Amino acid sequence: MTMKNYCWALIDAINEEMARDPDVFLAGEDVAAAGGAFGGSRGLLAAHGPLRVRDTPISEEVIVGLGVGAAMTGKRPIVEIMFMDFFGLCMDQIVNQAAKMHYLYQGAFKMPMVIRTMTAVEMGIGPHHSQSLEAWVGHVPGLKVVMPSTPRDAKGLMKSAIRDDNPVVFIENLALHKIKEDIEDEEFLIPLGKADIKRAGRDVTVVATGLMVHKALAAAEILSQEGIEIEVIDPRTISPLDVDTIVASVRKTNRALVVTSAHKPFGLASEVAAQIMDHAFYDLDVPVARLTPPFTPQPFGKGFEAFLHPDKASIVAAVRELMA
Template sequence: MPSKTFCWAIIDAMHEEMARDEKVFLIGEDVAAAGGAFGASRGLLDAFGPTRVRDTPISEEIIVGMGVGAAMTGRRPIVEIMFIDFLGLCLDQIANQAAKTHYIYNGLFKMPLVIRTSTAVEMGIGPHHSQAWESLVAHIPGLKVVMPSTPRDAKGLLKSAIRDDNPVVFIEHIAMHRNKEEIEDDSDLLIPIGKADIKRSGTDVTVVASGLMVARALAAAEVLAKDGVSVEVLDPRTISPLDFDTIAESVSRTNRCLVVSSSHKNFGFGSEVAAEIGERCFFDLDQPVRRLSPPFTPAPFGRQFDEFLNPDTDDIVAALRDLMA
């Protein structure tokens, strides 16, 4: 199987879906001539032309609004918003239009809209570019929120998102763009939205990790394996809808759980998972569910400061040892 980077997996997914369905098109800032701000649309302009791969003005509200209108008329737009922090500029179009259209028109309109966006947690580029907002958009009814952690998951989930008749916010971490993985050369590689994946099986404790934290949880599991502790690492892949059934099944077997994420503990992804486990698995737990997240503070400038605030492998190892003790 060919080895692909996360970035090229994204490009392949869009290329295959645009070739399969002429209703699919891509719009956003610098997605055409420049090949994307982070290179994630290279070659698409040459392959499909300026009608289907189009640069837009620097106005996120207009970009998403165009996508909403196009989706209502039967097209399948992929809208790129450069950083997830910029979703605040178009939140009305996302939360009050895209997420609500199917509901308020009683099913008359579908909303096959994909909003591709990037997070730059730990890259130290400040409070307007390094935030983790997956919990914010996951709180909006009517939206699906996808956050893959591997190239194969990125490709399969993006293809599923493009084919979905509902609005999907697809979150890519820029630091993962160079990560490589072998991916089968299959234009029908589809990974279902809303289905978690157990990245490593274990029997002693479950780690629910999202996005950037999945690889660190796997590294922590390797460390603890040397101490005879068997760690199960579960990647939700989809923040909303969240696959609580798979999470609950894992926790009911291991009887312990640590939730690790880049979103804040306050009102965040970890809080939602912990609350649901408390309701479903209370009598299976040998210890209370633990959450490991950055403190409730704006993202700082400077990579070393940003990295200091976020959990690393050593932090996860320490938390797991404390949980096992």
């Protein structure tokens, strides 16, 4: 076992996969010489050379397009869009090209590409760098969407994403870059589409993603002292969503709360709530609750984020309300 932070766990994953498969390459803004805008690709240029680790112009549409064309012609590209907020610049390549190629041409082309991107929610960098936009891509058939919350999950999921024959949007969380975890030295994969029960409990199912997983776990400690045991489920992959694990938990607890950094309307919290209605309505003792920031852009100034985003106090309060 070796203690790794989230950022290095991802570097390790990419490094291992590049060593394993010569078709894997990495391209994006500042990924090569600089080692990544946030250090997420340190050492890869030296290890794999300038053709396979390549800085691109600031041209998001062609960065993704590069990946699409390379994937269609036998490569396994990892293309990096520095922040998910920049997806507006490349959505055509993601939604109309990458996501549909396998379907449209009935499998004649595989699309083994990873679109590596990041949310910097609650990092205090304002309205164009802090958004949680996973719903944009979760809504598109043909895409897979991963958003890990721990170093081990990040590593195992990145390796699976690189080996997957579908376009995978891999959303890192900058706020989690420094968290550490013991990770086995032996190779391992974590399958896409499988949720993880981060804490078992009998009273309330709490589905949380990214940063909110950690807030939910902190809330669980407090609630446990009150005798309320919440079960914290991290879907890890939001598309395809592991509905079975969530539903099995709700069948046990009869109560559910979904906590996300993304907004309610048309978002993951709403999707999870709807899946619970579809599959476990007659196991619900109270309505499914959603805890998210209010429907506003993310302002910059100090204090705005703390005010807008769910925290352990609001999670505790929401759970207490479910238990009333």
